[in-house]
Amino acid sequence: MAKKIQILGAGLSGMIAGIDLAKRDYEVTILDGAPGIGGLGNFHPSTHATAIDGPAAWRYIGMDLSQNFRPSKSFRVYFGENGYELDSSDLVAVERGARESSFDTYLYKEAQKLGIKFEFSQQIKKHQDLPPGSIIASGLFPEMFHSLGIPALKCYGWATRMPMEREPEVVVYFDSYVGDYYYSTVTNGIFFSMFFQRSDIPRANADRCREFLKRHENLETPDWFHCTNYVPMGSARSPRLFAADKILAGTLAGMMDPIFLFGINGAVLSGRIAARAVYEPEQARNDFKFYSRNFAMNYRARKIMELIPPRLRVRGGKRFLSLPESIRGKMMRGDKVGIPGVGSFNLYKVLRTL
Numbered sequence: 001m002a003k004k005i006q007i008l009g010a011g012l013s014g015m016i017a018g019i020d021l022a023k024r025d026y027e028v029t030i031l032d033g034a035p036g037i038g039g040l041g042n043f044h045p046s047t048h049a050t051a052i053d054g055p056a057a058w059r060y061i062g063m064d065l066s067q068n069f070r071p072s073k074s075f076r077v078y079f080g081e082n083g084y085e086l087d088s089s090d091l092v093a094v095e096r097g098a099r100e101s102s103f104d105t106y107l108y109k110e111a112q113k114l115g116i117k118f119e120f121s122q123q124i125k126k127h128q129d130l131p132p133g134s135i136i137a138s139g140l141f142p143e144m145f146h147s148l149g150i151p152a153l154k155c156y157g158w159a160t161r162m163p164m165e166r167e168p169e170v171v172v173y174f175d176s177y178v179g180d181y182y183y184s185t186v187t188n189g190i191f192f193s194m195f196f197q198r199s200d201i202p203r204a205n206a207d208r209c210r211e212f213l214k215r216h217e218n219l220e221t222p223d224w225f226h227c228t229n230y231v232p233m234g235s236a237r238s239p240r241l242f243a244a245d246k247i248l249a250g251t252l253a254g255m256m257d258p259i260f261l262f263g264i265n266g267a268v269l270s271g272r273i274a275a276r277a278v279y280e281p282e283q284a285r286n287d288f289k290f291y292s293r294n295f296a297m298n299y300r301a302r303k304i305m306e307l308i309p310p311r312l313r314v315r316g317g318k319r320f321l322s323l324p325e326s327i328r329g330k331m332m333r334g335d336k337v338g339i340p341g342v343g344s345f346n347l348y349k350v351l352r353t354l
């Protein structure tokens with residue numbers, strides 16, 4: 001008789017874990033609080049950007065997902081009023097949400113082919129409501145961080161989206177009036193942007209960012225909406241594969257970059273790690289340790305960055321880009337970055353100033 005397993009979260013890591021287990025003849029049920037694929041809240045449809053070592057990730061998870069990650073054709077970074085076009089060869093764009101062209105829909109269809117059952121509109125309040133041994137992959141939502149006692153931080157942002165027919169591109173903007181940053185990504189006919197930090201942002205600052213976009217990117221963005229989410233940045237020891245009698249996956253497991261909060265790559269890899277924890281727990285423990293090895297170092301680096309006023313950080317960013325490329329390369333070594341599984345990171349190469 002097939003062994004049964006429940007997974008909470010029909011997002012990236014939950015579905016990747018489910019697909020891996022279904023291929024090994026487990027009977028998988030995935031629960032989600034949303035009424036259908038695409039997740040809770042007003043986040044999606046959205047477009048995300050990430051660095052990813054695709055071939056290594058596909059080998060590890062046993063599935064080629066390359067069609068969901070489109071190479072970015074342009075990467076523009078602004079430090080205050082100074083703009084730079086950087087090398088985008090290590091950046092990809094991915095669509096999230098319920099549209100036919102999204103990564104979520106792709107995984108959903110793969111999961112359905114394998115007979116995985118989905119139960120939507122199942123909002124789970126506590127981890128105890130799931131059977132022991134279940135996988136929890138609840139992403140950036142608060143309930144499971146609280147229920148499992150995982151140190152988390154609340155993030156605040158303003159976001160917007162609109163149709164846009166352009167080749168995939170990414171824009172990032174740092175300024176003195178925000179603790180984290182603004183980013184936008186275009187892919188599959190959608191523009192999505194978010195301006196966020198680890199404490200609340202007054203609307204006036206979002207309006208200022210909007211003005212910046214008009215000035216530098218010639219963009220009129222529709223009304224921005226306020227949003228919040230939770231990230232596993234409450235402690236250098238947040239990452240964990242097991243908690244109580246459950247297995248964790250994705251952002252909840254701490255598979256996220258502590259500095260810039262890239263979470264896609266970690267979610268993809270940790271889906272497979274969580275599945276492996278079901279049938280090969282010791283190997284899964286080793287894999288988890290390997291992929292999260294840079295978290296604590298990057299978490300501490302981020303804490304040091306936070307001691308520097310944003311105004312000086314912006315100045316530091318410009319200064320960094322004026323250093324010789326070989327020095328920048330040494331400072332941003334791919335094997336030290338906090339994005340799990342990323343080995344190459346060319347995001348420091350300046351092609352031209354804007």
Ligand SMILES: Cc1cc2nc3c(=O)[nH]c(=O)nc-3n(C[C@H](O)[C@H](O)[C@H](O)COP(=O)(O)OP(=O)(O)OC[C@H]3O[C@@H](n4cnc5c(N)ncnc54)[C@H](O)[C@@H]3O)c2cc1C
Nearest residue numbers: 009011012013033039040048049124139250251262263264
């Ligand atoms: C708007 C936005 C933009 C982002 N941009 C980027 C980016 O550009 N680059 C990048 O690398 N990362 C980005 N991230 C982060 C990245 O998307 C996440 O880290 C990643 O999706 C997490 O994957 P996951 O598998 O952990 O969870 P998700 O894919 O988020 O899935 C979690 C699922 O769990 C369900 N769920 C949660 N709690 C409950 C509950 N209590 N009961 C029932 N169901 C529940 C949700 O409905 C959801 O479907 C962004 C996140 C957001 C929200």
